[in-house]
Amino acid sequence: MSALADLRALGRHAGSWGARQLKSRVPAPDMDERDPDYIRDQLPGLWLLASVYFRAQVHHLERIPATGPVLLVGNHSGGNMTPDTLVFTLAFSAYFGVERRFHQLAHNLVLLAPGLGVLRKFGTIAASPANAHEVLSSGAVLLVYPGGDYEVHRPTSERFKVDFDGRKGFLQLALEENVPLVPVVSVGGQETALFLSRGEGLARFLRLDRLARLKVLPVSLALPWGINVGDFLGHLPLPAKITIDVLDAIDLRAEYGEHPDLDEAYEDVVGLMQTALDELAAERRLPVIG
Amino acid sequence: MRVAQKLVIEVPRATIWEVISDGKRYQDFMADAELWDVVGDQASGIGARWAVRLRVGSAPVGGLVEVTEFDAPGNLAFNAITGVAMRGRWRLRERRPGLTEVEFRLSYQSPGGLLGLIADQVSGPLVGRILKRSLRNLRDLLEGPGVRA
Numbered sequence: 203m204s205a206l207a208d209l210r211a212l213g214r215h216a217g218s219w220g221a222r223q224l225k226s227r228v229p230a231p232d233m234d235e236r237d238p239d240y241i242r243d244q245l246p247g248l249w250l251l252a253s254v255y256f257r258a259q260v261h262h263l264e265r266i267p268a269t270g271p272v273l274l275v276g277n278h279s280g281g282n283m284t285p286d287t288l289v290f291t292l293a294f295s296a297y298f299g300v301e302r303r304f305h306q307l308a309h310n311l312v313l314l315a316p317g318l319g320v321l322r323k324f325g326t327i328a329a330s331p332a333n334a335h336e337v338l339s340s341g342a343v344l345l346v347y348p349g350g351d352y353e354v355h356r357p358t359s360e361r362f363k364v365d366f367d368g369r370k371g372f373l374q375l376a377l378e379e380n381v382p383l384v385p386v387v388s389v390g391g392q393e394t395a396l397f398l399s400r401g402e403g404l405a406r407f408l409r410l411d412r413l414a415r416l417k418v419l420p421v422s423l424a425l426p427w428g429i430n431v432g433d434f435l436g437h438l439p440l441p442a443k444i445t446i447d448v449l450d451a452i453d454l455r456a457e458y459g460e461h462p463d464l465d466e467a468y469e470d471v472v473g474l475m476q477t478a479l480d481e482l483a484a485e486r487r488l489p490v491i492g
Numbered sequence: 493m494r495v496a497q498k499l500v501i502e503v504p505r506a507t508i509w510e511v512i513s514d515g516k517r518y519q520d521f522m523a524d525a526e527l528w529d530v531v532g533d534q535a536s537g538i539g540a541r542w543a544v545r546l547r548v549g550s551a552p553v554g555g556l557v558e559v560t561e562f563d564a565p566g567n568l569a570f571n572a573i574t575g576v577a578m579r580g581r582w583r584l585r586e587r588r589p590g591l592t593e594v595e596f597r598l599s600y601q602s603p604g605g606l607l608g609l610i611a612d613q614v615s616g617p618l619v620g621r622i623l624k625r626s627l628r629n630l631r632d633l634l635e636g637p638g639v640r641a
Contacts, residue, residue: 245551246604246611253549254614263552264527289550296551297526299574 233340236325238300244324245300248292256285256390257492258444260293265448268298271338271381272451275372277364277475278347278354279391281422282312282433286388289444290345291324303342307334309351311414315434331371338379345386348372355400355420355433361392362483364475370468373454377462382451385475389446389482393490394439395424401431443492445482449474493612496597497623503634505584505592509565511630512582515542521633523625526552538562542570548618554578577601594630596623 252258266272279286287306294304307329312318325342327333329350337344347353348366356365364387376383401419410416424430424437458467486492501508511517515535518528527545534540537559544554555575561567565584572578578600585593598619602608 243604243608246602247607249549249551249602249611250607250614252551256550258550260550260552292551296553296575297545299555301574 232322233303233305233325233327233337233342235322236303236305237323240320240323241295241300241325245292245295248288249296252289252292252444255441256289256444257441258285258289258293258390258446260289260446260448262448263293263297265450266294266298266343266384267382267451271341271379272343273338273372273376273379273381273383274343274345274386275383275471275475276345276347276386277366277388277479278349279361279388280394280439281355281397281420281424282436283394283439284354284391285394285439285442285444286391286446287345287347290386290388290446293446294343303340304345305337305342306345307347309415311416311434331375334375335379338375338381346372346375351416351418352400355397355418355422356392357399358392358395358397362389362479364472364479366468366472368468370464373462373464373467373471376454380455382453383471384451385449385471385478387447387449387475387478387482388444389479389486390442390444390492393442395422395430395437397422440490442490443486445485445492447478447482449478493601493616493619494597494599495616495619495623496595497620497627498593498595499624499627499631500587500591500593501627501631501634502591504590505565505586507634508584508592508594508630509568511634512584513537513562513564513568515540518542521626521629522546523622523629524548527554531556536562541573544572546619546622548615548622553615572600577603594627596627598623 276286278284305325305327308321308326310328313321313326313328334344334346348369348371352367353365356363397420399421401421402417405411405416405419408419410419419432422430422433426438430437452471454462454467513536515528515530519525522528524547526547527543529543531541531543540559542557544557545552546554553576556573557570557578557580558573559568559570561569568582570580578598581597583595587593602611
């Protein structure tokens, strides 16, 4: 019994040591790392990828307020490759110009992954409430995916479902910063591979939630790996047609009063996004082809 | 990359000029224009600024353009101040009284080196179709019964 307890304690110690090591390697958020010239140079490549490979369409960008801070709230799809983010970043930068400051929150592991450091030049910073407040209070536009890793790795069978896992932090953020909230709904990303399971049990068993803030260890069938566990190295996404629709801006205080009921607002916002996603899904005739 | 389209329209040159010289009128005929708004108080003439976004492939491409040449009723040109490096030009030529040849050109250059060159080649036909449809829309707008009456 004593040996087993020692082993567990050792495991806990190793887990917390690993978490500390990981956290210490996450780059400090620096909004000045965003580089408009770099983004401008990348737009043609992104345009080719979005237009030719994903045949992407982005509708109603004009619904995003033309000036001032805005909180964009999206549903997230596509595993670790997230083609919806790529397409939306292209569309936003082309529509408003690279000069308009636009940041995205991403999981720590995304910013640590080899080769993905360039995301910081696009304005991507580590997801945390403090960073989100800092971006909005500076007057920039912020894109968040409340569903995060939980939603992005949902099974393909749930590809037409908005699933934020009950996370309401984005509402609190919009209220505290007093900024308009604009829902951004996308479809197609979850058809870029065959996502089989989030692997939540596996993640708990391996203590990834404590080690790396990972609540999932997804299992998918994806190119070029075949069976793909974790999606840590990414995958070659299938050329699924991506469609994104921007919904009308929501002023939470105007809509729900000075002290909104967050549960009610959450149900309404997610409900609006689900309705929009249902409409986008109804326009699709075939998986991947769109 | 330079893309141009021509069309003969059976209306006097001055009538066409009235439309294409006014930034407020572009939404009436410009195909795939997500945005074509006048910025500031001046809608036409040298120095007029228009916010332009054309849907080319997946992205709304454009920026703020400024009218740099305004030679009524035959030549109008604009240059992009922000966004994609772009120039636009209208040439209206009277073939006979009441019959005008309209040419609409867009020249642009994507950043990004080799990928920019490829993007220009791929987008060329798309932009060409936008210009062609815009000219047809302009013809339908101006040759309609309301204008003829």
